[in-house]
Amino acid sequence: MHSEDDLQYALENTKVIVSPESRIQTFGATSFHFYLITELMDTANEIRIRDGRIQADRPQILTSENIAKLTLEGFGEKAQKFAEMLQSRNAALLKYGFQIRKDDLSENLVHDSVQAVLDRVANQVPESLRSTSAVIHGVDESWEICLLKFTVEMIQHSAGRNIQDFRRKGLL
Numbered sequence: 001m002h003s004e005d006d007l008q009y010a011l012e013n014t015k016v017i018v019s020p021e022s023r024i025q026t027f028g029a030t031s032f033h034f035y036l037i038t039e040l041m042d043t044a045n046e047i048r049i050r051d052g053r054i055q056a057d058r059p060q061i062l063t064s065e066n067i068a069k070l071t072l073e074g075f076g077e078k079a080q081k082f083a084e085m086l087q088s089r090n091a092a093l094l095k096y097g098f099q100i101r102k103d104d105l106s107e108n109l110v111h112d113s114v115q116a117v118l119d120r121v122a123n124q125v126p127e128s129l130r131s132t133s134a135v136i137h138g139v140d141e142s143w144e145i146c147l148l149k150f151t152v153e154m155i156q157h158s159a160g161r162n163i164q165d166f167r168r169k170g171l172l
Helices: 004-012 077-089 114-124 127-132 143-168
Strands: 015-018 030-039 046-056 071-073 099-111 133-139
Touching (some): 004 077, 004 133, 004 143, 015 114, 030 143, 046 114, 046 143, 114 133, 127 133
Parallel strands (some): 071 099
Antiparallel strands (some): 030 046, 046 099
16 A cells, blocks of 8 residues: 555656546546556666546536545555545545546556657547547556546546536536
């Protein structure tokens, strides 16, 4: 299990290089394709590329009697600890109650500089996937934390529009 310092390091060293143009849908499920690029700590110029999808179910309005619980299917204990830390610090952010899953994960190792790999992957995202794809530079040991940071940023980016949509429908 990682310490609070390890979590902080992962958060500070996660950068979204290419951000999806799309936002999280208010009234439907949303899927984002990700490419998470990390450098192995014990080997110079050995880079891991994780390729997969993050799915967020539609946001749900929670009543004051309910407490938001972020369910993380397929993520490990470190990711759950990070989610609990976020809930304690930013409870209002997570009151959407997203169900977040990671699917179709694959990994490849390449030998090159991290910047060269980031540039190559960013340029190779198919045009048809650009609106829902992200290229993320993160920390190998805490890669799930990096992926969750991206997801939280997408929630923050989408929240304003989601609230407007709920209000427009008379749900808030």
